[in-house]
Amino acid sequence: MSSLRVLWCRLRSAFSRSDPTADLDEELRAHLDLLTDENLRRGLTPLEARRQANLALGGMTQTREASRDARGIRWLSELGRDLRLGARTMRHNPVVSITVIATLGLGIGLTSTVFNITNGFVHKPLPFADANRVMVLGLTNPARDIASAGLTIHDLSDWRERQSAFEDVAVFGSVAVDLSSDPDHQPERYPGGLFSAGVLEALEVRPLLGRAFDEQAGDGLPNGQPVVILGYAVWQDLFAGAPNVIGRAVQVNGRPATVIGVMPEGFRFPNIEQVWLPITMDSRASARGEGPRYSGIARLRDGVSPRQAEASLAAVAAQLALEYPVSNAGFSPTITTLKQALVPTGYYGLFYMLLAAAMGVLLIACANVANLLTGRASGRTHEFAVRHALGAGRGRLFRQLTTEVLVLAIVGGVVGFGLGHIGLQWFTTRLSEVGTAVGAGELPFWVHFEQDYRVVLFVVCMTVFSGVAAGILPAFRASAPDAIESTKVWSRGSMTLRMGRLARGLIATEVTMSCVLLVLTGLMVKSALHLSAVDWGYTTSDVFTAWVSLPDTDYTDAESRHRFYEELLPRLTAVPGVTAAALSDALPPYRAGEWAVEIQAHPYVSDGDYPVVRMGTVTPDYFRTFDVPVAHGRTFTSADRSDTQPVAIVNETFARLYLSGDAILGQRIRTGRHDVEARWMTVVGVVPDMRALPRGMEGVQSSAQNPACFYIPMAQGQTGSEAAIALRTQGPPLAMTTEVRTAVRSVDPKITMYKVLSLEGVILRMTWFYPVFQTLFVAFGVGAILLAAVGLYGVMSFAVTRRTQEFGVRLALGAEPRRLVWLVMRVGMRPLATGLGIGLVLAALAAGSMQMLLYDVSAHDGMVFAIVVLTLVGVGFLACFIPARRVVRIDPMAALTAE
């Protein structure tokens, strides 16, 4: 209690504006007067009375000091003094201060930009109540080589019955939804979610209007009415936000459904979905263990930990495995938080990697500032010596120096926060530009950019960190006892040597960091260059692409789908401005399905010997549309029909790898591994390779893949319910969208066209990552090398200046200027070499972990490493040479008479 009170009084006095010393002075004067009065009474002369009183009481100043110590918190008031002194020093050395602030500001700005991005992607909590109590459930079966599987509706009902760890269990999935407000309107395609009853309850989100899915009301049951829940934006789009929308009939995928709810603004789940349909819970439609699988979602009961829940689910699964060995044996539950399930794990690696790179730049900035301040501190040795002589302890000097740097770092931190804001603006603008260009609507709901308290906290941490990192070495050095001692006798020699060692170490560190960053930058740039210079094997400009899908309800068999495509193709060709039109099962940048094939008259010993290649199902003008010339033989024609001889066209890699001999045309291939059912297809043509991007993290992966591919005519292949439209156009492709849509509708008004993009957009959609992140990396790389060069230059200039006298003597004694230049250069080149050596090793290690981000570039690409070494050596050489050259211009007389 009383100690709290004391603290309060002291804090108040430390920060109080009113001056308590005035009061004290008056009090002390009163005391003195009283004592003087007493002395007068004892018969002393007034002067003597005053003198005696003064003597008896001791010095006023000491009393004042002692009282201040008793009153306030000493270090706190000293801190205040140091801060004021720091601010004053800052104003007195504007060049040094601005350099330090700019350097630290740049470093903190880069880190905070990256942190802002990272924060938006992976750190933001999900916008649900107690989101970390919401678990995503799945299954795993290592024995059957199934790493992760979803739940079937059988699993769902089993778990619902038997588990007790969760409030309820529900499942969700995704589906594309064609929605229109009434049958006469052209439907729009939306990303849609599939929800069982209980998903919204698990998330604790209530619909804005109407209700959630409910099995009591029959939602999703075989005999239930078809229903739909609309997202806020959809409700605004289709019904202009009309409040009476509940109960309205809409068309969902060509069938009527009733709107039962509208979700609040901003709700999208699982990612960007904004329309939700109930999952059909018909246990008779599929056998146990079969049927579609969904992600499970459940909210932990109060007081149950995720681990307990997993154990209890495992017990349920084990029990089920005993009861239903055929379908359930070997399956055990997996449980992750919703956040872990939503944010792709690859993102963490990527963003932490970026953050580490940015921190590298910040470290270089700190090393630079440390160097600069060490230099300045050595110029202030006189000041420190005087302070020390006046009674400032070593710790006190140390604190004063670190505080000074901290003042600079704080200003740098403010600059950095601002830069981080600009950086984030740049990034989001870039992201939305790319997003618009590739027609990828919104970001997933869990991505949210905002400079929140985490960013502030981060910047504060970075500021303190950089202040300490940059300030501690110079402060330590300057307050070292021998440094103080040596300054008393005005000697310089011993200092120069020690400071030099420190500076060299810092330079080596800077070079190491820049080397690592430059290698990473180089690899990213080379990836992006590779990507922009990729020989796709086809012309990417002036191609319109889109997709159509035929609902199962209207197109029940291959025959009807086939008829639709046959009717569509001539209408597409007839659109004005279209020079060639094709339909296919995939667009060339995407990997089509892979198939095992058998080449006639080839002996295959085991299943692994059959080639696995891509297969494309295409219409005759496919190659003309993509501007691919047929190298040998012929292309498909409308004469290749289902009742004529089966034919195939192979690409050049296929021909080279698998079709031996001169006569490639006429050889026969069939799908499968000795599948006697499959028909032999005769190779009638060879086309150049058309490059596909790897699947997976949309381009963020190595391009190692088998480029071998063969094509079959759509008329002879299996006709799927989805097909890609590709049109070669005169003029901008997307300008044709309306006409193409009309053509599709003229065949069947209920069919929607979606994913409308130019072919360039399709490619960008898969590779946007490179141009965006390349810019970030280039910012790191350029920042790093600039800072390192400035640092090296600074140290070299400083070394030359400090040794001017020495060089003057040497020159006077007849030393050759060129040798002196070399002497100075060696000082700088040695740490450069050390840093480069360590940097290359570290870079090789760091690059290895970046392999998955590279496109067609090895993580140990020799050219990138060589260019980095040359660049660093070149820049380092210049940074050393320019200051070293000054040695030649030293006037021996001037140097000797200076001082």
Place this chain on the structure above:
Amino acid sequence: MADEKTDVLQGTLDLMVLKTLDTLGPMHGYGIAQRLLQVSDSALQLNQGTLYPALIRLEQRGWVKPEWGRSENNRRARFYRLTGAGRKRLKIEAEKWEKTASIMARLLQPEA
């Protein structure tokens, strides 16, 4: 901090100041110093540098309360008044001191 070294003296000084204020009623720093000088037969001559920090400490702990007033010869002076908490503290400190003193007395007594 430097406080620790003078702890013993501080403790006794606090007790002396509190007791003085208890005996004399509200008193200024000079008065306290004079009183201590008198009582100790001029053995305890406090200088300002010791007395005033001690008074600030006592004030911060809430044991004394300063207010401006007039001295007997009509000089403006700061009078310190013992507070309730100060009185309580005085009692505790006095008991503690007597205990310590009696232990010390017994310890230092020549063996009989």
